[in-house]
Amino acid sequence: MDDFIRTSADERHSAGVRELWRAGAERGDFYRRSYEGLYCGGCEQFYREDDLVDGRCREHGVEPELIVEQNWFFRLSRYADRVRDLVASDRIRGEPAARRNEVLAFVKVGLADISVPRPAARSDGWGIPVPGDPSQVVHVWWDALANYLTADPGRWAGAAERVHVIGKGIVRFHAVHWPALLLSAGEALPDVIAVHDYLTVDGEKIAKSAGNAVAPLDLVERFGADAVRW
Numbered sequence: 001m002d003d004f005i006r007t008s009a010d011e012r013h014s015a016g017v018r019e020l021w022r023a024g025a026e027r028g029d030f031y032r033r034s035y036e037g038l039y040c041g042g043c044e045q046f047y048r049e050d051d052l053v054d055g056r057c058r059e060h061g062v063e064p065e066l067i068v069e070q071n072w073f074f075r076l077s078r079y080a081d082r083v084r085d086l087v088a089s090d091r092i093r094g095e096p097a098a099r100r101n102e103v104l105a106f107v108k109v110g111l112a113d114i115s116v117p118r119p120a121a122r123s124d125g126w127g128i129p130v131p132g133d134p135s136q137v138v139h140v141w142w143d144a145l146a147n148y149l150t151a152d153p154g155r156w157a158g159a160a161e162r163v164h165v166i167g168k169g170i171v172r173f174h175a176v177h178w179p180a181l182l183l184s185a186g187e188a189l190p191d192v193i194a195v196h197d198y199l200t201v202d203g204e205k206i207a208k209s210a211g212n213a214v215a216p217l218d219l220v221e222r223f224g225a226d227a228v229r230w
């Protein structure tokens with residue numbers, strides 16, 4: 001069954017995200033501190049210096065912006081060993097092996113705690129308010145990942161197998177942040193994370209921001225939905 005969820009408008013989503021936040025908060029997985037970081041607006045995430053190439057975002061080729069703000073942090077560091085073991089033991093199977101190894105290399109050096117929400121003032125009027133702190137809204141990585149669960153918690157929990165099929169640019173979110181979030185909230189983990197490369201045009205990633213997008217419906221008309229998915 002296909003189930004598309006619009007996370008900005010669907011009440012089952014916002015209620016689910018608040019519940020996940022509370023579950024993590026009960027475990028003491030959030031704390032507040034001042035934060036300074038390099039932020040790519042295109043990726044909507046902070047980067048470490050060594051994530052960048054010549055000081056630029058790998059995905060967007062732009063220099064991230066230096067941002068200083070008060071922020072809530074999630075204790076990702078607390079889950080580093082467990083996430084590493086889950087991927088290393090193939091309890092969460094990363095496919096293909098090169099992507100699995102990329103995840104293990106990333107986790108091996110340890111994980112820094114990461115900011116979850118952003119100030120409501122920087123959210124363009126959108127976002128789910130942090131329970132107990134309306135000055136902050138839950139940031140896109142946390143809330144976007146949560147949609148797999150919030151769309152239908154019973155189906156997520158009861159599935160025989162939970163499989164993500166994702167593009168290579170979001171491996172870290174799915175293989176590191178997402179399992180940590182689920183461990184924190186006491187929810188079931190994914191079983192397989194299958195990672196594909198990008199469809200390209202003239203060797204460049206297809207992206208709205210690059211202006212080289214191809215309308216998927218035209219492709220579906222010509223080749224069929226399954227061929228395009230493949």
Ligand SMILES: [Zn+2]
Pocket residue numbers: 040041042043044057058059060061
């Ligand atoms: Zn970027």
